Amino acid sequence: xxxxxxxxxxxxxxxxxxxxxxxxxxxxxxxxxxxxxxxxxxxxxxxxxxxxxxxxxxxxxxxxxxxxxxxxxxxxxxxxxxxxxxxxxxxxxxxxxxxxxxxxxxxxxxxxxxxxxxxxxxxxxxxxxxxxxxxxxxxxxxxxxxxxxxxxxxxxxxxxxxxxxxxxxxxxxxxxxxxxxxxxxxxxxxxxxxxxxxxxxxxxxxxxxxxxxxxxxxxxxxxxxxxxxxxxxxxxxxxxxxxxxxxxxxxxxxxxxxxxxxxxxxxxxxxxxxxxxxxxxxxxxxxxxxxxxxxxxxxxxxxxxxxxxxxxxxxxxxxxxx
Amino acid sequence: xxxxxxxxxxxxxxxxxxxxxxxxxxxxxxxxxxxxxxxxxxxxxxxxxxxxxxxxxxxxxxxxxxxxxxxxxxxxxxxxxxxxxxxxxxxxxxxxxxxxxxxxxxxxxxxxxxxxxxxxxxxxxxxxxxxxxxxxxxxxxxxxxxxxxxxxxxxxxxxxxxxxxxxxxxxxxxxxxxxxxxxxxxxxxxxxxxxxxxxxxxxxxxxxxxxxxxxxxxxxxxxxxxxxxxxxxxxxxxxxxxxxxxxxxxxxxxxxxxxxxxxxxxxxxxxxxxxxxxxxxxxxxxxxxxxxxxx
Numbered sequence: 001x002x003x004x005x006x007x008x009x010x011x012x013x014x015x016x017x018x019x020x021x022x023x024x025x026x027x028x029x030x031x032x033x034x035x036x037x038x039x040x041x042x043x044x045x046x047x048x049x050x051x052x053x054x055x056x057x058x059x060x061x062x063x064x065x066x067x068x069x070x071x072x073x074x075x076x077x078x079x080x081x082x083x084x085x086x087x088x089x090x091x092x093x094x095x096x097x098x099x100x101x102x103x104x105x106x107x108x109x110x111x112x113x114x115x116x117x118x119x120x121x122x123x124x125x126x127x128x129x130x131x132x133x134x135x136x137x138x139x140x141x142x143x144x145x146x147x148x149x150x151x152x153x154x155x156x157x158x159x160x161x162x163x164x165x166x167x168x169x170x171x172x173x174x175x176x177x178x179x180x181x182x183x184x185x186x187x188x189x190x191x192x193x194x195x196x197x198x199x200x201x202x203x204x205x206x207x208x209x210x211x212x213x214x215x216x217x218x219x220x221x222x223x224x225x226x227x228x229x230x231x232x233x234x235x236x237x238x239x240x241x242x243x244x245x246x247x248x249x250x251x252x253x254x255x256x257x258x259x260x261x262x263x264x265x266x267x268x269x270x271x272x273x274x275x276x277x278x279x280x281x282x283x284x285x286x287x288x289x290x291x292x293x294x295x296x297x298x299x300x301x302x303x304x305x306x307x308x309x310x311x312x313x314x315x316x317x318x319x320x321x322x
Numbered sequence: 323x324x325x326x327x328x329x330x331x332x333x334x335x336x337x338x339x340x341x342x343x344x345x346x347x348x349x350x351x352x353x354x355x356x357x358x359x360x361x362x363x364x365x366x367x368x369x370x371x372x373x374x375x376x377x378x379x380x381x382x383x384x385x386x387x388x389x390x391x392x393x394x395x396x397x398x399x400x401x402x403x404x405x406x407x408x409x410x411x412x413x414x415x416x417x418x419x420x421x422x423x424x425x426x427x428x429x430x431x432x433x434x435x436x437x438x439x440x441x442x443x444x445x446x447x448x449x450x451x452x453x454x455x456x457x458x459x460x461x462x463x464x465x466x467x468x469x470x471x472x473x474x475x476x477x478x479x480x481x482x483x484x485x486x487x488x489x490x491x492x493x494x495x496x497x498x499x500x501x502x503x504x505x506x507x508x509x510x511x512x513x514x515x516x517x518x519x520x521x522x523x524x525x526x527x528x529x530x531x532x533x534x535x536x537x538x539x540x541x542x543x544x545x546x547x548x549x550x551x552x553x554x555x556x557x558x559x560x561x562x563x564x565x566x567x568x569x570x571x572x573x574x575x576x577x578x579x580x581x582x583x584x585x586x587x588x589x590x591x592x593x594x595x596x597x598x599x600x601x602x603x604x605x606x607x608x609x610x611x612x613x614x615x616x617x
Contacts, residue, residue: 034504042420049471053447140596142533148558222329281450294448
């Protein structure tokens with residue numbers, strides 16, 4: 001397969017050695033044109049909505065002027081990148097992004113695994129099914145509703161503060177205090193997503209041969225020992241793949257919930273790169289600058305994914321994602 | 323043997339702890355949902371303040387009545403229905419077609435196609451260049467801005483490809499010998515066999531679109547076009563209860579009380595349909611996650 005790709009890309013038309021391969025490919029395409037017709041909509045949509053924007057991202061290196069368009073605007077090199085990297089809020093926004101997503105990873109990654117190990121101990125399958133049903137429910141609620149519930153519960157006149165008022169003199173303004181933002185963001189995420197995320201692990205555990213457990217019990221292994229030596233190693237490959245994907249997405253942390261939970265008061269900890277790009281770009285019209293910030297984020301993300309993949313590969317005996 | 327007996331007790335304690343913890347977790351998940359549901363029929367904080375002392379006079383449908391005095395939420399509901407249905411049809415077709423082509427053995431250019439699609443999972447032009455493309459195509463404030471940009475879902479393509487690959491080759495060969503064309507094979511043999519994967523993809527697409535707000539917020543300025551989630555966002559997050567719902571209320575305290583009730587009932591209206599339906603589809607969702615986890 002590899003040779004085929006290379007052949008298509010590098011060998012100029014007309015060279016005798018290549019002609020046979022090329023013509024063979026052409027005959028194949030002609031004969032099976034229906035297949036290429038079927039994939040065409042996906043290719044065209046991807047070009048329009050994914051690849052043309054990548055060309056459009058060149059405005060990060062230009063001073064975009066709406067009148068002159070993307071091609072006509074003047075090149076300014078790394079001006080916008082430098083102005084972002086030297087701007088006073090750069091460190092704050094970068095650190096907010098890194099902190100929010102790495103804490104989310106540290107807390108959000110192990111919980112579904114623990115949950116799956118716990119669910120696996122339920123012997124009665126009807127009980128297990130009902131518990132799972134309850135755990136999955138929040139996954140089907142929209143992020144707008146979850147954020148709305150958080151605002152309602154934690155408002156100064158909401159139920160949480162009513163309960164706390166028996167111990168405290170005045171209500172806590174959770175949503176306008178930067179100190180609470182990260183915890184609220186992460187734990188509401190765990191509430192919504194941990195159950196659903198445990199599905200993959202539960203399924204992997206269902207494949208463990210029960211005889212292994214029986215044999216280990218006969219040999220005098222305790223429950224904890226069996227979980228440690230039988231269940232956890234079963235989950236290792238799934239964990240590795242999911243960890244790479246999650247860690248690679250650290251800089252790509254979702255815009256949707258952070259923007260919803262952001263209030264002017266908590267922005268010292270809730271302003272992340274994605275929300276900053278939206279505000280500076282689409283709301284303030286600072287197109288080139290915002291695109292540069294977004295591009296910076298995307299590049300860091302790709303590098304991170306590569307690094308994490310390599311590290312996990314080393315730790316996981318050569319098994320990585322790519 | 324000794325060890326076994328020694329461990330038996332510890333194991334029992336561990337299992338008991340496990341059951342207790344799981345019970346607490348289930349309560350922590352279901353509790354807030356139940357609280358919202360009950361509160362939508364009650365005065366704000368009535369549950370916390372009165373607890374079991376709630377009397378029948380505390381219950382009311384005022385939140386719901388007010389929610390429907392204004393047509394915003396109903397319009398949002400139908401907009402969402404339209405967007406989600408349209409999006410589901412387009413994305414499922416596009417991804418199934420692409421997935422089928424990529425599942426064919428010996429396809430010329432397969433690797434190029436895969437790299438072409440996979441690349442977009444890891445790198446993109448970003449928010450603003452994408453916005454420019456959609457604006458320049460004249461798609462702002464149209465349903466197409468919601469349907470088309472996200473229609474190619476690489477994950478769906480991989481799911482579909484994995485599924486099609488499992489269809490026995492003999493089936494296709496037999497049809498080919500009978501003189502069926504590729505197109506005929508796809509529509510007459512492959513698609514009818516693919517109902518489960520179509521169903522899984524359609525569910526994912528529909529629910530994903532139903533619960534999304536971001537694209538609509540960026541691409542749809544016109545309030546008439548807003549989907550349910552954007553209407554909810556203005557009620558729940560931006561504290562903008564639609565003026566029509568509280569036209570007759572003047573006192574500030576009264577306004578706060580009623581807005582609170584409207585918020586609770588809007589959450590119920592928006593979330594209940596899916597929460598009631600998902601248990602019936604649960605096994606399909608799980609299947610989707612499973613197929614996807616195959617590498």
